[in-house]
Structures are given as C-alpha cells and as structure tokens.
Amino acid sequence: MHLSHVLADNGFKITFVNTEDSHNRIASAGSLAERFHMVSIPDGLGPEESPFDSRLFDAMEYNMPSQLENLIQKINGEGKEKITWLIADAGMGWAVEIAERLGLRSVVFCPASATFLATCLSIPKLRKAGLIDENGEIKVTLLFICLPK
Numbered sequence: 001m002h003l004s005h006v007l008a009d010n011g012f013k014i015t016f017v018n019t020e021d022s023h024n025r026i027a028s029a030g031s032l033a034e035r036f037h038m039v040s041i042p043d044g045l046g047p048e049e050s051p052f053d054s055r056l057f058d059a060m061e062y063n064m065p066s067q068l069e070n071l072i073q074k075i076n077g078e079g080k081e082k083i084t085w086l087i088a089d090a091g092m093g094w095a096v097e098i099a100e101r102l103g104l105r106s107v108v109f110c111p112a113s114a115t116f117l118a119t120c121l122s123i124p125k126l127r128k129a130g131l132i133d134e135n136g137e138i139k140v141t142l143l144f145i146c147l148p149k
Contacts, residue, residue, distance in 0.1 A: 041067035
C-alpha cells in the first residue's frame with residue numbers, strides 16, 4: 001500500500017488489486033486508499049474458510065490467475081487508460097506470467113528481505129528436487145560444515 005502511495009504521489013495511476021477479504025477489510029477501515037482504483041478478485045476460499053489459513057496460497061495460485069487476467073483484459077478493453085505495468089507482491093509471483101502473456105511490463109516487489117524473496121522464489125525448485133513436499137515440509141536433511149579461515 002505504501003508503494004502505491006509513493007507511485008501515486010509521483011503521478012502514476014494505480015489500480016490496486018486485492019483478495020475480496022482484504023479488500024473488504026481495507027474498505028471498512030475508512031478512506032485509506034481513496035487515491036487509487038481499488039478492485040478485488042476472489043481468492044478461491046469459501047466463506048467459511050479463514051483468509052489466514054495456509055491453504056490461501058494454494059487457493060490463490062489456482063484461482064486468482066484467471067481472475068486477474070480477466071480483470072486486466074476488461075480494464076484494458078474499456079478504452080480508457082490502460083494498465084501497462086504490473087507490480088506483484090512476491091507472494092503472487094505467478095502474476096508475472098500473466099503480465100508477459102498480456103504484453104505488460106512487470107516486476108516482483110518484496111517488502112521483506114532479499115533472502116526471504118530468494119527463498120520464496122526457490123520453493124518450486126525445492127519441490128521439484130524433492131527437498132520439500134507440497135506442504136513445505138522438509139524431506140531431506142543437509143549438513144553444512146563451515147571451515148575456519
């Protein structure tokens with residue numbers, strides 16, 4: 001949200017896309033984001049499921065890509081100002097593929113450390129290598145020995 005404010009302060013038009021649950025919580029908090037176009041898309045969780053459940057990331061990965069793509073196509077098809085850049089939180093790195101498919105420039109933004117970002121981006125490789133399972137549980141123990149100088 002802070003990055004959106006900084007970009008808006010510098011003349012950029014912002015469309016802030018969020019899950020429906022997060023969108024509703026932000027909207028109920030008042031006019032925090034009155035300078036942007038705030039929109040939401042379903043995350044794939046049912047109304048009885050908690051948005052803080054670990055299943056959120058899987059639900060987002062399977063349900064939100066098509067919703068985001070449809071939203072961008074709709075906005076860009078209206079003939080008004082078009083979306084030309086997509087900035088995705090590191091937790092939604094899959095959005096970069098959508099941006100590529102739609103011919104948008106894109107970047108992944110990670111408000112956490114570079115180490116955290118590198119770890120998150122490595123999860124698919126770690127799964128493929130069999131080092132962690134689909135739940136993120138470690139399947140292999142590695143031992144690292146540090147030698148003195």
